[in-house]
Amino acid sequence: MDPSPPPYTEHIQHDQSLEEQIPQYVAPAYNQSSSDSKSLQHAMAKFPPAMNGYFQWKMTSTFHLGLTAEQKLFAVSVHASVFGNKPSLILYDGPTKEDPVLATLKSDKWGRARPVDLTLPPRPHGHHTHAIDLQIVPASTSRVSPTFAFETQGTGKGAGRERFEWRKTHGDEIKELATGHSYGWKLVWLSGPIHSAGGSRKEREMGVASDGTEIVALLAHNASWSMTKGFRFAFLATGLNGTFGETWEIMTVTSALHLWYLDFQGAMAAAAAS
Structure with a gap:
């Protein structure tokens, strides 16, 4: 991992009250641009x-x-036909389509029912110097409770594969x-420790499925x-402390964008049919 902070940090004020150790669950209270902390x-x-x-x-197929x-x-661009032969989604390492590509995602007309291919191109000055090919795999195609899983290589010496799953919530x-916002997706760490605080929504702790x-x-x-403003995304708990590394962060953001866009398409189709 590159120890230097990413470019956005120079625009963010430091909140000294957040300099303490990150707790097991960090509430995503990031409503102001100055809410980041040096530790994060x-x-x-x-x-x-x-x-x-x-x-x-109406203006462009690129969003930010x-x-x-x-x-x-x-920047994020989507292909007009979405389920064609070209990548259906591209994430750029900067605010324009002229910036380097962080990840490309290719779906097909089956959308939610088949694995989706995701590629991270080589980053000569970044975390990986070779292309990384990954997949988002439908774990459940239930309309009520669909789930999508992926794996990444763990960080550190002797680390194995880490497994994650997106679930509606x-x-x-x-x-x-x-x-x-009463609806969205949560990413759970399948290969991580199991908390005894699971159970019904009223009984379990915040940050636990x-x-x-x-x-x-x-x-x-x-x-x-x-x-104009389509969604809000946040890393939580262990996802905030650098445990999983850069590849996982890119995979998590790109897969979240894919799920959001599928939902957005569904909502627009339903609105057009009504």
């Missing part, structure tokens, strides 16, 4: 702890990830991430399906 800046390999998605489809609408950090974590797995990232849809 150095823990994250590539992205800030939380970002918003901004877009205007950023701390605010004025402070855009990463209406939980309290989503409500805390973005007021008024019903099966006791830890929630390490969240994606919250904009409840109004705004045509």
Whole structure:
């Protein structure tokens, strides 16, 4: 991992009250662009702890990830036909399509039912110097509770594979991430420790799924399906402290973008049919 902080940190004020050790669950209270802390800046390999998605489809097929609408950090482009032969989603390492590519994702007309190929091109001055090919695999295609899983190589000497799963959620974590957003996705750490605090939503601790797995990232849809601010994303708990490395961060953000875009397409199709 590159120990130097990413470029966005120079624009963010330091909050000395957050200099303490990161607790087991870190609530995603990142509503201001100055909410980052020095400890979190150095823990994250590539992205800030939380970002918003901004877009205007009538003007361009490119949207942005950023701390605010004025402070855009990463560009994301989607192919017009989406399920064609070209990559259906490209994440750039900067706010324009002229910046280097961080990841490309290729889906097909089956969308939610088949594995999706994701490629991280070589980064000569970054974490990996060769291309990395990964997959997002549908673990459950239930319309009520679909899940999507992926694996990445763990960091550190002798580390094995780490397994994660995206699950739909209406939980309290989503409500805390973005007021008024009652629906989204949570990423759970399948190969991590199981907490005894699992169970019903009323009984379990914040940041813990019903099966006791830890929630390490969240994606919250904009409840109004705004045509300018589409979603809010945040890393949580172990996902904030650098344990999983840069490849995992890129994989997590890109897979979250894919799931958000599938939901967005579904919402637009339903609106057009009504």
